[in-house]
């Protein structure tokens with residue numbers, strides 16, 4: 050495979066994905082790369098309609114495009130989403146001219162979901178403007194909450210979503226399936242949520258599962274998330290203008306570009322998606338924000354400053370090529 054194509058694909062697979070499932074496959078042809086969903090990696094409980102799966106594909110698409118532009122390729126994207134199970138995102142590459150990408154390419158290998166506590170320091174207005182500008186994308190609306198009372202007003206929805214999820218045994222079972230309780234398992238599978246990345250100790254899998262089963266309390270989890278939100282510098286809510294695959298992919302593109310821009314500015318981010326994942330809470334949040342009919346809050350992200358955390362694993366490129 051040509052070195053530039055390999056680099057572009059390596060950038061694509063550095064994209065974030067729900068539970069780090071990496072639900073993608075890539076098909077490389079002469080001047081075309083296709084991105085395909087890998088339904089064997091779907092999350093039927095937390096993501097029953099596959100919106101997070103398509104958002105993840107959108108993140109991979111955005112990284113792929115940024116990397117292609119870095120090599121002065123012009124890209125055209127077409128979406129073939131009408132046949133369930135046979136969806137394809139087709140990217141064609143042609144020689145183009147250099148374009149300024151504001152450091153987004155350099156941010157691809159250093160972006161991470163940083164799940165520790167932030168220090169509450171204010172993000173300067175000009176940096177917020179850059180992050181908001183990077184998020185501009187058709188089919189997507191973005192709201193920013195960065196005044197303390199605005200941030201506080203969103204916490205009840207996060208707590209309600211977290212309680213609803215952690216009271217659900219099926220949710221916990223699915224989450225545990227993707228947790229890599231120790232480094233040797235994480236290194237072997239190179240996917241999922243490793244303990245180290247979340248700041249937890251490495252333990253044998255059987256012990257981790259027993260401990261998690263015994264120690265999880267929905268109220269404690271909700272309280273933990275409330276604290277994390279209140280210590281952040283702001284929240285971003287990514288809203289799909291329609292509830293369909295194309296809009297979900299575009300949410301992924303918008304989110305990934307915004308987070309690469311935040312990374313370039315030294316701002317960390319982590320997901321607080323519970324109110325978007327629990328549909329009844331999502332509807333309440335949409336009503337509270339007076340969103341137009343059909344608009345769906347998809348991702349809630351906290352942003353702020355903190356120490357870096359260890360990076361999550363990715364499967365090798367060969368495993369995701371068809």
Ligand SMILES: Cc1cc2nc3c(=O)[nH]c(=O)nc-3n(C[C@H](O)[C@H](O)[C@H](O)COP(=O)(O)O)c2cc1C
Nearest residue numbers: 064065066067068069101104105161162320322361
């Ligand atoms: C659509 C989507 C949903 C996600 N949901 C959550 C979430 O609810 N909680 C969380 O802590 N991380 C969430 N993440 C972050 C992933 O767990 C993370 O991207 C993955 O573990 C890879 O780590 P990285 O982002 O540091 O590369 C989500 C990511 C995506 C793209």
